Amino acid sequence: MQQNDCLLSIYEILNAHFGNLRWWPADSxxxxxxxxxxxxxxxxxxxxxxxxxxxxxxxxxxxxxxxxxxxxxxxxxxxxxxxxxxxxxxxxxxxxxxxxxxxxxxxxxxxxxxxxxxxxxxxxxxxxxxxxxxxxxxGNKPIFVVDTYTKRILMRHNLIHTDATYKEIQRLFMNHLPHSVPLFNQYHALLVNTGKNFCTVIPQCDGCPLHT
Ligand code: SF4
Incomplete structure (x- = not known):
């Protein structure tokens, strides 16, 4: 599977599981x-x-x-x-x-x-x-936010090397996905939720939407 197909299918699976997460919760x-x-x-x-x-x-x-x-x-x-x-x-x-x-x-x-x-x-x-x-x-600017959960999930699915830098991971998303603010917004929130609920230090793969 190509990188863009892979990243999009991860998005679709997580989006179907968690729904719209409306992140970031703030009034301004x-x-x-x-x-x-x-x-x-x-x-x-x-x-x-x-x-x-x-x-x-x-x-x-x-x-x-x-x-x-x-x-x-x-x-x-x-x-x-x-x-x-x-x-x-x-x-x-x-x-x-x-x-x-x-x-x-x-x-x-x-x-x-x-x-x-x-x-x-x-x-x-x-x-x-x-x-x-x-x-x-x-600022509603189209940039992908990378965090520990993003890195861990991608690493465990062999999409990046263990020593991948912030910049490399960000580029992976930004080179293979449309530069859309709603997409980047929801995708980051989905990865955070997956990391918190399933892809913890000891992964809870049973029940995780990304478990094949
Ligand atoms: S917990 Fe989910 S995201 Fe993490 S390795 Fe297992 S299946 Fe993949």
């Missing part, structure tokens, strides 16, 4: 961005409460985060883990959008995908997965 692009930073090295359930807390404090906006003092922010995001580092990362991102775009996300996302990606990767604490999550889920 800014909420997606903050969620993408907060979810680094922690489970999503730990992020959800923090997002609610930030909303209640009326801080979930570039201006809100810009004004709040570091120690107050750190306290509010404590339950997401690594909160001191994450406070610095969120503040670095805010500094970046004010320096480059006057704090206006619409202006930021009007920028070309690849040049914006390059800039995001220069912000302290924003790696490839976070940058691509921001671009796809907050």
């Amino acid at each position: 692009p800014f909420e997606v961005i903050i969620g993408a930073i907060l979810t680094q090295n922690t489970a999503w359930r730990n992020v959800e409460n923090v997002i609610i807390r930030l909303k209640k404090a009326d801080l979930l906006s570039p201006e809100g985060i810009r004004k709040v003092e570091d120690h107050v922010l750190a306290n509010l995001i404590k339950s997401s883990g690594y909160y001191l580092i994450k406070t610095k990362r969120i503040k670095s991102f805010i500094h970046f959008i004010y320096e480059e775009y006057g704090g206006d996300l619409d202006i930021m996302f009007a920028e070309d995908l690849w040049s914006l990606r390059e800039k995001l990767l220069k912000v302290k604490g924003i790696g490839e997965e976070t940058a691509d999550s921001i671009l796809l889920y907050a």
Whole structure:
């Protein structure tokens, strides 16, 4: 089977099994961005409460985060883990959008995908997965997000080598699939769900939709 047929059939099987996952759950692009930073090295359930807390404090906006003092922010995001580092990362991102775009996300996302990606990767604490999550889920830009689950599932199905890099895995998807935001959005969510429910460290192949 060719790579594109294979990737599309994985998508179709997972899509039929899980249905529309409506990822990323957020009320605004800014909420997606903050969620993408907060979810680094922690489970999503730990992020959800923090997002609610930030909303209640009326801080979930570039201006809100810009004004709040570091120690107050750190306290509010404590339950997401690594909160001191994450406070610095969120503040670095805010500094970046004010320096480059006057704090206006619409202006930021009007920028070309690849040049914006390059800039995001220069912000302290924003790696490839976070940058691509921001671009796809907050900016509606057609880029594929790769994570641990993606790599594990592809490796176990012999579609990549064990030492495949983020870039190589991303290229595999982007070279063989149409550059569609809804497709990339749902495909990443499907892989995450498969990884969480079946393709765990010890794979639970029985019952997994990809089990042949
Ligand atoms: S759990 Fe098994 S069948 Fe499912 S994706 Fe992982 S290796 Fe494949």
